[in-house]
Amino acid sequence: MACRAAYRLRRQDRGRPRPCIPLCLGDRSVVADPSDIQRILIVEDDPFNGPYAQQLLQAAGYKTDLVVSAEDAWRFLETESQEPPDTIVLDVNLPGMDGMTFAEKVKAHPDFQYIPIIIFTVHDSLEHKIQGLNKGGDDYLTKPYEPDELIARVNAMLRIRRLYLSLRHERQVNQKLALTLDRSERIGDLLGRSPAMRRISELILDISATDSHVLIQGESGTGKEVIARVIHQESKRSKGPFVVVNCAAYAETLLQSELFGHEKGAFTGAIRRKPGRFEQAAGGTIFLDEIGEVSLPTQVVLLRVIQDRKFERVGGEQTLTTDARIIAATNRDLADAMARGAFREDLYWRLNVIPIRVPPLRERKEDIPQLVNNFVERFNKQLGKNIQGFTKEAMDMLFTHHWPGNVRELENAVERAVVLAKGTYIRPEDLPELLQVNVLKLREPGAPKSLQSLERDHVLAVLTKCNGNKFKAAKMMGISRSTLYSKIKKHGLTSAYK
Incomplete structure (x- = not known):
C-alpha cells in the first residue's frame, strides 16, 4: 500500500522540525525509464516539501536539482544551458519572483520554452489552475499528493519532452540534409x-x-x-x-x-x-x-x-x-x-x-545545356543583352561538335554567339564557323569518322583559317599553345605547321 504524503503546507508551520517520512512508493509506483536518466529541476522554498519531493524523484531513478527561489532557478537555467532540465516542478508561492511569473519568463525564452513545467501548489481552485496553465504551466499538481502521482505526472511531462527533442533532432537532420541538397544543387548548377x-x-x-x-x-x-x-x-x-x-x-x-x-x-x-x-x-x-x-x-x-x-x-x-x-x-x-x-x-x-x-566535355555532353545557360546568364549581364536561349538547331550543333577545347571552347563559342545574336535566341549562324563546318561534314554520306579523325580535322581547319598562326588558333579553340602543339604533333601536322 502506498504511503501518502500526508501533510498540508501551512505557512505558520514552516521552520518547525518534522519527522522523516519513509519513501514507500508502493506496488503501484512508477519509476524512471532506465534507458535515459532525465534531469528534474525542483523549485520549492519549503524546507520540508522540497527535499521530500527530491528524495521521491531520486528514489524513482531521476537526477534532480533543488533550488529555493525563482531567481536561483533562472540562474541555474542560464548556467546549465548546455544541459538544461527536462522538466521543472515549480512551486507558486516563492520569495521574490513568484512561480507564475517565472513560468511566464521560461516560456518566453527561445531556449527554455519547451521545458515542461508542473505547477506545484496547495491552491486547488479551478480558477487558480486555469491561471497557472495560461501562464506557462503544462500540468498541475495539488498538495498533498500521492508519491505515485508526482512520478506519473513527471513521466508524462518527460514523454512530451522526449517528443520535442526527437522532433528537434529530426528538424536539425532535415535542415542539414536540405543544406547539403542546396549545396549539391548549387555545385551541380555550376559544374x-x-x-x-x-x-x-x-x-x-x-x-x-x-x-x-x-x-x-x-x-x-x-x-x-x-x-x-x-x-x-x-x-x-x-x-x-x-x-x-x-x-x-x-x-x-x-x-x-x-x-x-x-x-x-x-x-x-x-x-x-x-x-x-x-x-x-x-x-x-x-x-x-x-x-x-x-x-x-x-x-x-x-x-x-x-x-x-x-x-x-x-x-x-x-x-x-x-x-x-x-x-x-x-x-x-x-x-x-x-x-x-x-x-x-x-x-x-x-x-x-x-x-x-x-x-572532357565530349564524354559528358549532357552537361552542355546547363553550362550554356550559365554562360548566357553571365554574358547577358556583362554585355547588357537579353538572350533567352538557343534554337533547337543551334543546340544540336553544340551537341554535334567534338569540343577539343572542352568547356573553355564552349564558353568562347557562347560569348561570340551572345555578342552577334540579333534576336533573343541564338541561331546556328551566330555560332563559330567551325561548328557549322563540322556539322556539314557529319552530314556528308559515308561512314562516320572516329573521334581522333574529327579532332584532327578540327585542328587542321582552325590552323588553316588562322593562316598557321598558332597563337590565334589556340585562342579560337580555347586551349593553351602548349596543348595545341601537342595536338599538332599527335595528328602528324608538324611538317605542315612548324
Missing part, C-alpha cells in the same frame, strides 16, 4: 549534372570538412580551376584567400620566387622583400595549376613544404611555416611523367590524397 560531375560534386561535399590535399587531372579547358574554387568555397577555409599560381607561366628560378617569396637583393631586380604565394595563402587555399610543368629541383622544395610545412624565401635564411591547403591540377599524364623520371613519385603521392579526374 554540370552528368553522372561523372555528380560524383565530383558529392566528393567535394565529402571533403569539405577536411584539409586534405587534392590533385585534379583532366584535359586543358575542362574546368579544373573552377572545381578547385568550389572545393575552397565549400570548405572551412572559405573565408580565407584562394591563391592561384600557374606553374607553367614561370621559369624555374622565377617560380620559386613566386611560390616562396624572396629577400631584397636575392637576385638582380629584387629591390625589396616580396612575400610568396604560400605566405599569401595563409588560412586559405593555394591552387598550383599545371603542376606537371614544375622542374625537378622545384619539386624537391615543394615536397618539403608539403611534408614539413616549412620553407625559406629565395635568398633568405629564416624558416617560415605555412598552413595553406594545397590543390594541384595538371593536364599531363603524371603516371607517364613518373615513368620517364620527369615527375617525382613521392611528390605525386603527397599531392594525390584526394584524386579527381575531370572528364
Whole structure:
C-alpha cells in the first residue's frame, strides 16, 4: 500500500522540525525509464516539501536539482544551458519572483520554452489552475499528493519532452540534409549534372570538412580551376584567400620566387622583400595549376613544404611555416611523367590524397545545356543583352561538335554567339564557323569518322583559317599553345605547321 504524503503546507508551520517520512512508493509506483536518466529541476522554498519531493524523484531513478527561489532557478537555467532540465516542478508561492511569473519568463525564452513545467501548489481552485496553465504551466499538481502521482505526472511531462527533442533532432537532420541538397544543387548548377560531375560534386561535399590535399587531372579547358574554387568555397577555409599560381607561366628560378617569396637583393631586380604565394595563402587555399610543368629541383622544395610545412624565401635564411591547403591540377599524364623520371613519385603521392579526374566535355555532353545557360546568364549581364536561349538547331550543333577545347571552347563559342545574336535566341549562324563546318561534314554520306579523325580535322581547319598562326588558333579553340602543339604533333601536322 502506498504511503501518502500526508501533510498540508501551512505557512505558520514552516521552520518547525518534522519527522522523516519513509519513501514507500508502493506496488503501484512508477519509476524512471532506465534507458535515459532525465534531469528534474525542483523549485520549492519549503524546507520540508522540497527535499521530500527530491528524495521521491531520486528514489524513482531521476537526477534532480533543488533550488529555493525563482531567481536561483533562472540562474541555474542560464548556467546549465548546455544541459538544461527536462522538466521543472515549480512551486507558486516563492520569495521574490513568484512561480507564475517565472513560468511566464521560461516560456518566453527561445531556449527554455519547451521545458515542461508542473505547477506545484496547495491552491486547488479551478480558477487558480486555469491561471497557472495560461501562464506557462503544462500540468498541475495539488498538495498533498500521492508519491505515485508526482512520478506519473513527471513521466508524462518527460514523454512530451522526449517528443520535442526527437522532433528537434529530426528538424536539425532535415535542415542539414536540405543544406547539403542546396549545396549539391548549387555545385551541380555550376559544374554540370552528368553522372561523372555528380560524383565530383558529392566528393567535394565529402571533403569539405577536411584539409586534405587534392590533385585534379583532366584535359586543358575542362574546368579544373573552377572545381578547385568550389572545393575552397565549400570548405572551412572559405573565408580565407584562394591563391592561384600557374606553374607553367614561370621559369624555374622565377617560380620559386613566386611560390616562396624572396629577400631584397636575392637576385638582380629584387629591390625589396616580396612575400610568396604560400605566405599569401595563409588560412586559405593555394591552387598550383599545371603542376606537371614544375622542374625537378622545384619539386624537391615543394615536397618539403608539403611534408614539413616549412620553407625559406629565395635568398633568405629564416624558416617560415605555412598552413595553406594545397590543390594541384595538371593536364599531363603524371603516371607517364613518373615513368620517364620527369615527375617525382613521392611528390605525386603527397599531392594525390584526394584524386579527381575531370572528364572532357565530349564524354559528358549532357552537361552542355546547363553550362550554356550559365554562360548566357553571365554574358547577358556583362554585355547588357537579353538572350533567352538557343534554337533547337543551334543546340544540336553544340551537341554535334567534338569540343577539343572542352568547356573553355564552349564558353568562347557562347560569348561570340551572345555578342552577334540579333534576336533573343541564338541561331546556328551566330555560332563559330567551325561548328557549322563540322556539322556539314557529319552530314556528308559515308561512314562516320572516329573521334581522333574529327579532332584532327578540327585542328587542321582552325590552323588553316588562322593562316598557321598558332597563337590565334589556340585562342579560337580555347586551349593553351602548349596543348595545341601537342595536338599538332599527335595528328602528324608538324611538317605542315612548324
